Amino acid sequence: MVSIETFRKLALSFPDATEEPHFEKTSFHIKKKIFATFDAKNSHAVLKLNEIDQSVFCSSSEKIFYPIPNKWGKQGWTIVELSRVRPEMFEDALIRSYENVASKKK
Numbered sequence: 001m002v003s004i005e006t007f008r009k010l011a012l013s014f015p016d017a018t019e020e021p022h023f024e025k026t027s028f029h030i031k032k033k034i035f036a037t038f039d040a041k042n043s044h045a046v047l048k049l050n051e052i053d054q055s056v057f058c059s060s061s062e063k064i065f066y067p068i069p070n071k072w073g074k075q076g077w078t079i080v081e082l083s084r085v086r087p088e089m090f091e092d093a094l095i096r097s098y099e100n101v102a103s104k105k106k
Helices: 004-012 051-060 087-102
Strands: 018-022 025-030 033-039 044-048 065-067 077-081
Touching (some): 004 025, 004 033, 044 087, 077 087
Antiparallel strands (some): 025 033, 065 077
């Protein structure tokens, strides 16, 4: 299980990461682009993974990681059930999300 405090601490530990509101969610940004959001109402995170990482995480833990069921999911946006994910696995996915967004050109 990953708490919002742990999520926030990890997300803000990345260089130049910031926290901002995003509608009714909390979002974490790099270069003015979102790499993760937290949905307190549903107790899950959404991460921006590349196609390969999304496939690997989702196939290994379908009840923990799954694509958003719309066009955003096809672009790599992946839901993570925070009440079910192991902290090490979440940290790995969050790092990949951050790196994926940080490496993109402005």
